[in-house]
Amino acid sequence: MAQPTESIVSASPEVLAGLDHWRTLPIKQQPDWGDGTALAAASEELSVLPPLIFAGEADQLRNRLAAAAAGQAFVLQGGDCAETFAGATAAQIRERVKTILQMAVVLTYGASVPVVKMGRMAGQFAKPRSSNTETRGEITLPAYRGDHVNGYDFTPESRAADPGRLVKGYHTAASTLNLVRAFTQGGFASLKEVHSWNKGFAANPANARYEGLARDIDRAIRFMEAAGADFDELKRVEFYTAHEGLLMDYERPMTRIDSRNGTPVDTSAHFLWIGERTRDLDGAHVDFFSRIRNPIGVKLGPSTTPETMERLIDKLDPDREPGRLTFIARMGAGKVRDALPPLLEHVKTLDATPLWITDPMHGNGVTTPTGYKTRRFDDIVDEVKGFFEAHRAVGTHPGGLHVELTGDDVTECLGGSEHIDEATLATRYESLCDPRLNHMQSLELAFLVAEELSA
Numbered sequence: 001m002a003q004p005t006e007s008i009v010s011a012s013p014e015v016l017a018g019l020d021h022w023r024t025l026p027i028k029q030q031p032d033w034g035d036g037t038a039l040a041a042a043s044e045e046l047s048v049l050p051p052l053i054f055a056g057e058a059d060q061l062r063n064r065l066a067a068a069a070a071g072q073a074f075v076l077q078g079g080d081c082a083e084t085f086a087g088a089t090a091a092q093i094r095e096r097v098k099t100i101l102q103m104a105v106v107l108t109y110g111a112s113v114p115v116v117k118m119g120r121m122a123g124q125f126a127k128p129r130s131s132n133t134e135t136r137g138e139i140t141l142p143a144y145r146g147d148h149v150n151g152y153d154f155t156p157e158s159r160a161a162d163p164g165r166l167v168k169g170y171h172t173a174a175s176t177l178n179l180v181r182a183f184t185q186g187g188f189a190s191l192k193e194v195h196s197w198n199k200g201f202a203a204n205p206a207n208a209r210y211e212g213l214a215r216d217i218d219r220a221i222r223f224m225e226a227a228g229a230d231f232d233e234l235k236r237v238e239f240y241t242a243h244e245g246l247l248m249d250y251e252r253p254m255t256r257i258d259s260r261n262g263t264p265v266d267t268s269a270h271f272l273w274i275g276e277r278t279r280d281l282d283g284a285h286v287d288f289f290s291r292i293r294n295p296i297g298v299k300l301g302p303s304t305t306p307e308t309m310e311r312l313i314d315k316l317d318p319d320r321e322p323g324r325l326t327f328i329a330r331m332g333a334g335k336v337r338d339a340l341p342p343l344l345e346h347v348k349t350l351d352a353t354p355l356w357i358t359d360p361m362h363g364n365g366v367t368t369p370t371g372y373k374t375r376r377f378d379d380i381v382d383e384v385k386g387f388f389e390a391h392r393a394v395g396t397h398p399g400g401l402h403v404e405l406t407g408d409d410v411t412e413c414l415g416g417s418e419h420i421d422e423a424t425l426a427t428r429y430e431s432l433c434d435p436r437l438n439h440m441q442s443l444e445l446a447f448l449v450a451e452e453l454s455a
């Protein structure tokens with residue numbers, strides 16, 4: 001009888017028990033699912049559905065992130081604050097992927113550095129909230145926690161947490177990822193299409209600048225082709241998925257044992273990050289994500305102390321594995337220059353090499369008098385500059401950018417070369433959660449970051 005060429009390795013009982021240790025720890029930001037039977041049924045269903053990613057892809061991403069941590073690549077993470085089920089349309093997914101590809105081209109060409117591309121996509125359906133409830137007029141209902149949990153409509157039925165949404169989120173993530181894979185592997189992302197990604201966008205300074213760059217790239221490709229070179233690398237791109245690892249009732253059933261080596265991998269996404277509100281050292285999230293093999297991120301706000309950072313490294317990256325741990329700094333433009341350097345200095349005294357990414361969105365929120373949650377483009381740019389300054393001063397590597405963006409021409413962030421002002425916000429404000437950079441603001445930011453990178 002033929003022997004299997006590879007043996008199947010199962011996890012040790014300790015490893016399996018460890019995956020449920022979080023259940024004994026303090027936990028934040030979980031919905032009240034009500035009746036446990038519906039949740040049990042959803043968990044059971046999720047636990048036997050096919051994985052969304054292959055463990056080997058997560059390992060490959062870890063290697064890419066290790067290169068970025070060493071200053072040999074730059075990471076771009078972008079996408080909605082909160083994906084919605086209704087927003088998982090071909091057009092919206094295409095525009096978002098296109099925007100990330102265009103930003104990556106600007107960064108690669110402008111700074112001559114490989115760009116690791118990751119979408120806040122195919123699973124970014126759950127949101128931490130500052131309050132458990134929302135009040136409108138006389139009525140108080142549970143807060144919207146993302147499409148994975150409840151509906152945005154302000155009715156008791158819609159706001160009730162529904163475990164069936166965990167399964168619907170899985171299927172929405174699967175179809176999103178399927179299209180992302182088709183776009184990035186099937187020719188759409190070929191560098192030969194670098195011009196066509198820009199079609200249909202209104203004439204504006206960032207797009208005009210992009211056109212110039214696309215012309216240069218075209219010329220270079222034609223030259224290489226004429227010289228007989230035909231690189232597969234030009235036709236396909238690696239594109240990874242990422243979301244906040246927030247809902248344990250999604251992440252735990254999506255975690256599987258890699259039969260090649262018996263280790264647990266969260267197959268809901270290539271990269272998971274722990275949010276600023278759930279990164280308690282002795283809490284459920286840090287414990288759970290310390291036990292899975294995917295590359296892991298942690299958001300760090302301005303109050304993070306060097307001691308807390310060191311303990312996060314010890315818990316999440318005890319083996320000091322290059323690419324395993326990413327710190328996503330979201331300090332705020334006014335604080336980054338004071339809050340980040342002590343952390344970077346402290347890392348230098350440790351035997352650790354985390355990857356540092358800037359999230360210039362979440363420390364810069366403002367609410368307009370008319371009630372819109374927004375951010376100023378100038379603050380976003382200022383935080384990015386402060387992030388680069390801090391790394392330059394300390395001698396560490398600024399490794400990436402994490403932004404909330406959409407490929408559509410929304411009006412959610414103030415400023416940029418279109419000069420979106422408070423009156424304009426109302427014209428096309430579509431986010432159910434935080435404000436996103438629109439297509440052009442995203443491109444503008446990419447040009448600015450490319451300048452910083454090549455400075």
Ligand code: PEP
Pocket residue numbers: 081128244274275276277299330362434
């Ligand atoms: C987010 O990324 O949408 C988010 C909630 O971020 P943070 O955890 O940094 O507040």
Ligand code: MN
Pocket residue numbers: 081082362404433434
């Ligand atoms: Mn957000």
